[in-house]
Amino acid sequence: MTPADLNAFFKDAFPNGRAIVERADGETAICRLPFDPGSIRPGDTVSGPTMMSLADTVVYALILSRIGLQPMAVTTNLSINFLRMPGRADLIAEARMLKLGKSLAVSEVAIRADGADAPCAHAVVTYSIPPKR
Amino acid sequence: MTPADLNAFFKDAFPNGRAIVERADGETAICRLPFDPGSIRPGDTVSGPTMMSLADTVVYALILSRIGLQPMAVTTNLSINFLRMPGRADLIAEARMLKLGKSLAVSEVAIRADGADAPCAHAVVTYSIPPKR
């Protein structure tokens, strides 16, 4: 699936979703989350759950870009460290495939505030891949 | 802080939040997330990010019920395993304090679909506690 395919699928599957797939080539994927004042938490910074959701989404995009439209790929584990507060900014999430096995895919994700060098969060995400019929 | 205090704080801090604190006594906390069709993902089940956000919220409630209104307590690590699909249901998250130190608090969370025995997700969440002034 291409970024355009993925954005169309996401728009249909997650009508409230706001992340935009900018790249997805089977090995890496990039999603941008435009800043939304509704995602702010105390400290005037984008909230942790917003970053967790973005980490999950960029890995979903990465996996589907590799294996095709298998919507029932599901997250089994997500572990995230919050490193710095992003403030009020678009977030850029970049995922990289660590392993794509028969039943499990493991990817790591770095999230940065747009324009920042240092990541605001780092996640490792495992998906379960549905068996081939 | 009591559940009523926490719900008032959350309403103010997270105008879009929907989780309701039902218990919070410094050692345990329970939050309910009423079902919302907007939280569905493929498979007709409440999405992973919805559960991650709930896990984060119930631990925030637990910690504030113990240390008082310190909004700048922030999540440093969240690790979640998704165990079963909850389907379309209210979610009940129950948190338990594993350690409250000077600078870090670690809690575990079980999330169940309302009425289910087996958890649909299990998380461990670490918050950083701001230093006393």
Added chain:
Amino acid sequence: MTPADLNAFFKDAFPNGRAIVERADGETAICRLPFDPGSIRPGDTVSGPTMMSLADTVVYALILSRIGLQPMAVTTNLSINFLRMPGRADLIAEARMLKLGKSLAVSEVAIRADGADAPCAHAVVTYSIPPKR
């Protein structure tokens, strides 16, 4: 497999292993690690890797007590939080099954210094179960 079966298997598979299975009933398992001065780290306390190894072992025991002797059950993910220093003491690890699916088993583990109430470490461990032939 019973605790006696498991201890015999472990003795054979891990000649250097020192953990003793005290209980394993398919839902919970308990292993004791006798104190060994060789496991000390700076601070005069049992080291983190010693606790990680014990967490991994007690879950292996738990899973084999449920599914029988399948040595190729392998850990896919282990996440551990170190909560308090155990000092110089036997360690008692207690595991509880959170989910046993067709291909993945998820368990949580609390480790305590012998005689202590509060856990010194808490882990969540996922094993991959080999497919039935």
Added chain:
Amino acid sequence: MTPADLNAFFKDAFPNGRAIVERADGETAICRLPFDPGSIRPGDTVSGPTMMSLADTVVYALILSRIGLQPMAVTTNLSINFLRMPGRADLIAEARMLKLGKSLAVSEVAIRADGADAPCAHAVVTYSIPPKR
């Protein structure tokens, strides 16, 4: 601290330790673990606990190379994914600093069997840094 300093400290603090610091420059660190038949698990492959211990060690080396000899830096969280079996081989662990804050340091680690391209394990490790006196 230089690699030579770190190897001297490790030899003293962990007489049974076998990992060798090959690089440690405050931003990255590399440790090699020579193959030892005693570290084998069923499947004729280096065991998971061996890799967990190595991940913990390489991050300890990385942090001490940055902050100096502070032996009471302690692991607070370690999360590891096992990706492929390394077989019988030396292991090379490479750590990279994600964040060094006042009280917490977060690093990621890739472990490879010597000569392999793909990692056999990936870990994220958080240490607590003792406060300056």
